[in-house]
């Protein structure tokens with residue numbers, strides 16, 4: 409289980425996360441809903457060791473992630489796919505993917521197996537493996553970003569707004585792939601503004617507002633909640 413307990417984060421004097429407590433059980437697909445600036449990326453960046461928590465803990469199994477270096481966190485099995493993809497646009501698709509497996513470079517057979525799995529999940533990337541990542545469409549670049557995270561051999565995948573800027577049909581395909589990744593055994597924590605599509609594939613969800621978790625529930629309960637519908641679904 410990945411468990412956040414009373415997590416706080418400051419940017420200077422600004423309290424961006426204020427006592428966040430939430431968890432994802434092994435095998436779950438948990439969605440984190442929130443508007444722009446609510447704190448979703450801050451949670452992920454703290455879990456990945458990019459930002460240092462001001463208080464609280466993030467435990468994965470028996471390991472405390474707060475205080476670990478990002479590379480150590482990847483080695484525990486907690487791997488982030490960042491918002492905005494953050495690819496190396498001039499490098500080939502293949503190079504971008506293999507960089508995701510850098511921490512596991514001493515186990516090339518495992519990296520090769522995962523590369524084959526990623527290319528099976530996203531066959532278009534096999535066709536475009538030698539093209540610069542920056543020349544791909546937005547949806548294909550998002551596939552590279554997810555594939556690169558998969559190359560880190562995640563047990564828990566932190567997906568930050570994978571649908572951002574994509575066309576509706578591409579978003580649908582993206583959510584199908586995320587569901588497949590989860591069904592193949594990877595725990596997924598998915599931050600999204602596209603609430604309807606995300607809740608459709610979620611086991612559970614949290615809502616974050618101004619750095620605080622304000623609601624938790626199963627997707628049906630959240631979809632039936634008027635305030636949630638108004639704020640995130642537009643109905």
Ligand code: ATP
Nearest residue numbers: 419422424442443444445446447448449450451491
């Ligand atoms: P978005 O979808 O827009 O990325 P978010 O829910 O991921 O939103 P965060 O990026 O975590 O939100 O931002 C939470 C708050 O912290 C916002 O008010 C944001 O302006 C602020 N913030 C984020 N990063 C920094 C930073 N490096 N320095 C100062 N403030 C920051």
